[in-house]
Amino acid sequence: MAKTLVLIEHDRQEVKRPSLHAITLARQFDGEYGLLVLGHRLDEIVKSLVCFGASVTMVADDPALAEPLADRYATVIADAARKFGATILLATSSTFSKDILPRAAALLDAPMVTDVLAIERKDDSIVYRRPVSAGSMVTTVTVDSDRCVLTARATAFEPPEANAAACPIERFAVAASSLPNGMQFISREERASERPDLTEARVVVSGGRPLKNKETFDRLVGGLADVLGGAVGATRAAVDAGMVPNDYQIGQTGKIVAPQLYIGIGISGAIQHLAGIKDSRIIVAINKDPDAPIFKMATYGLVGDLHQIVPQLIETLHKS
Amino acid sequence: MKILVAFKRVPDPNDDAPVGGGALVSTAKSVINPFDQIAIEEALRIRERGEATEIVGATVGAPSVDEQARAALAMGVDRAIRIDDSRALDPYAVARILRALIAKEAPDVVIMGKQAVDDDSNQVGQMLAGLLAWPQATFVSKIEFLNDRKRVRCTRETDAGLEVVETTLPCIITTDLRLNEPRYVSLPGLIRARRKPIEILTCDQLGMTVRPLTTVLSTARPPKRAAGTRLQSVEELIVKLKQEAKVL
Numbered sequence: 001m002a003k004t005l006v007l008i009e010h011d012r013q014e015v016k017r018p019s020l021h022a023i024t025l026a027r028q029f030d031g032e033y034g035l036l037v038l039g040h041r042l043d044e045i046v047k048s049l050v051c052f053g054a055s056v057t058m059v060a061d062d063p064a065l066a067e068p069l070a071d072r073y074a075t076v077i078a079d080a081a082r083k084f085g086a087t088i089l090l091a092t093s094s095t096f097s098k099d100i101l102p103r104a105a106a107l108l109d110a111p112m113v114t115d116v117l118a119i120e121r122k123d124d125s126i127v128y129r130r131p132v133s134a135g136s137m138v139t140t141v142t143v144d145s146d147r148c149v150l151t152a153r154a155t156a157f158e159p160p161e162a163n164a165a166a167c168p169i170e171r172f173a174v175a176a177s178s179l180p181n182g183m184q185f186i187s188r189e190e191r192a193s194e195r196p197d198l199t200e201a202r203v204v205v206s207g208g209r210p211l212k213n214k215e216t217f218d219r220l221v222g223g224l225a226d227v228l229g230g231a232v233g234a235t236r237a238a239v240d241a242g243m244v245p246n247d248y249q250i251g252q253t254g255k256i257v258a259p260q261l262y263i264g265i266g267i268s269g270a271i272q273h274l275a276g277i278k279d280s281r282i283i284v285a286i287n288k289d290p291d292a293p294i295f296k297m298a299t300y301g302l303v304g305d306l307h308q309i310v311p312q313l314i315e316t317l318h319k320s
Numbered sequence: 321m322k323i324l325v326a327f328k329r330v331p332d333p334n335d336d337a338p339v340g341g342g343a344l345v346s347t348a349k350s351v352i353n354p355f356d357q358i359a360i361e362e363a364l365r366i367r368e369r370g371e372a373t374e375i376v377g378a379t380v381g382a383p384s385v386d387e388q389a390r391a392a393l394a395m396g397v398d399r400a401i402r403i404d405d406s407r408a409l410d411p412y413a414v415a416r417i418l419r420a421l422i423a424k425e426a427p428d429v430v431i432m433g434k435q436a437v438d439d440d441s442n443q444v445g446q447m448l449a450g451l452l453a454w455p456q457a458t459f460v461s462k463i464e465f466l467n468d469r470k471r472v473r474c475t476r477e478t479d480a481g482l483e484v485v486e487t488t489l490p491c492i493i494t495t496d497l498r499l500n501e502p503r504y505v506s507l508p509g510l511i512r513a514r515r516k517p518i519e520i521l522t523c524d525q526l527g528m529t530v531r532p533l534t535t536v537l538s539t540a541r542p543p544k545r546a547a548g549t550r551l552q553s554v555e556e557l558i559v560k561l562k563q564e565a566k567v568l
Binding site for chain 1: 331333410411412415434435437438439440441442443444445446447448449450451453454455456457458459461473476477478479480481482483484485486487488491496497498532533534535536537538539540541542544545546547548549550551553554555557558560561565567568
């Protein structure tokens with residue numbers, strides 16, 4: 001029987017919703033699953049976690065855990081996994097989990113499988129499906145170990161329902177003085193945005209290099225996103241050119257999105273970017289090059305000058 | 321200060337990986353993993369600023385990987401080490417091998433790419449840091465040494481934006497795309513590289529055995545998204561989005 005421990009991510013105010021999708025994967029294993037959350041002043045966050053059908057919510061709440069520093073977080077997570085008797089340690093893929101879980105895997109002497117898309121049962125063992133080479137290939141992987149660590153692609157698993165009876169909360173003490181002390185948090189760029197989170201938005205409007213500068217990007221990509229109530233994304237080229245910050249980047253090394261509607265403006269469709277959007281329900285491509293690779297996977301394609309098409313689109317949508 | 325850069329041989333991501341009958345046929349030319357090229361470039365810049373005295377390149381793989389070891393030497397790495405192992409290793413196995421090598425080499429800083437673009441696992445640096453109980457800075461886009469190189473300040477690219485952390489040394493740093501743009505190999509660099517040593521070691525010589533704990537059973541192309549409809553006007557697009565796709 002599996003015993004799965006799901007690490008939950010939060011932004012110090014509330015749980016990051018995609019991090020809950022890992023619970024849906026946890027439910028696919030035979031056996032119980034627990035939730036684990038680390039941080040400081042977690043009462044509100046813990047309250048929001050008790051109805052997901054877990055056998056327990058484990059909480060490490062300590063000033064020493066106020067910032068997610070990998071060395072101490074991995075130590076506490078590995079301890080929690082041992083305490084719980086976890087055979088599987090799991091979280092949704094994000095820069096948070098990818099930073100910390102491989103380190104926890106090493107502390108647990110366990111192998112790890114990144115970005116799980118699905119599991120299958122084969123004889124007595126479990127086979128994991130995961131993307132490689134920017135999603136151009138999918139591999140099936142087996143694990144030969146009593147304990148393993150996984151991250152799950154949020155877009156491959158539905159959000160779980162929170163309709164179970166409240167589970168017990170187990171607070172465990174952290175020996176702050178014995179935690180690793182080689183890392184220090186200095187600062188985080190705080191940027192307030194009225195727009196929805198890129199990985200959770202129903203609509204994503206994304207822009208590429210031809211937008212040329214920040215002003216045009218904001219006016220056209222941002223303007224269309226706002227009239228649709230959507231989030232803004234970008235290609236690597238647009239981020240490199242300084243049009244938008246790094247966390248707008250979609251693709252192999254950025255964020256993976258799967259909205260109801262994705263609109264790509266001036267995006268030709270490098271494989272690394274397409275890897276991050278291909279599970280969107282509807283893909284619209286607006287590009288002046290009729291041979292742009294993105295048209296090969298777009299639901300709807302419009303060939304033409306984005307400087308004419310996008311303002312017209314914004315205006316028409318505004319009127320309706 | 322001594323820097324160890326770890327690098328992996330990968331198929332050139334700019335070539336289309338050809339596929340026959342569901343199996344991956346690798347005819348693409350091979351390169352140093354682009355993220356590891358960034359790691360090598362950063363080590364060279366640190367040395368050029370006078371902050372490092374030696375750069376050791378390390379890789380794990382079959383004799384064919386010497387091609388990339390030679391390329392790292394041509395970029396400017398002082399010497400290269402290849403741990404000879406022709407098996408299909410997983411990230412945890414590679415991390416354990418590198419730990420044994422690091423015990424022997426005792427670098428002050430280890431820099432490597434945040435992920436290999438063929439496997440996309442994003443694990444080795446963090447696992448290595450865990451095994452060594454060293455601090456780590458992952459997905460880094462800026463590196464600055466402080467306090468006479470007793471500390472390093474790193475800017476990290478995270479889902480929420482940029483984050484700054486400081487660590488003590490020794491430490492593990494994994495590189496993100498925007499850290500730098502790797503240089504092209506020069507002709508004199510290539511000529512110098514021929515005279516630089518590539519040391520071949522085995523796990524035996526490092527006094528360790530390692531067995532991969534994950535196995536790739538098969539690799540296949542995912543189902544392709546079918547191309548849709550070319551439209552002629554904004555009006556037509558809005559009608560389609562409303563009536564056919566029902567997303568507006």
